[in-house]
Amino acid sequence: MAQGRGLVQARGQEVVEINPGDVVSAPDGGEHWHGATRDHFMTHLSVTEGAPHWAEHVSDAEYHAATRRTPARRHHESPELAPA
16 A cells, blocks of 8 residues: 555455555455545555456445444554455
8 A cells, every 4th residue: 555544354354454555465356345544545556467356336334334443453464365
């Protein structure tokens, strides 16, 4: 992640907070979403091998439910998202 403060969540896992300098590895076939926190922006770069598979957008209700909770852990404690 380049700037701001963000959240990332793999399907079936807890929300993880990400910050500048964090690198998130999401394996092929694993579904996840990522976005800025409610009170910060987020700038990031994405690198894929092959064509990415884009799932449906996270609904406003899903995002608000995730951002109401305090992330369970910071990214540096969980370096890779595992497929669900």
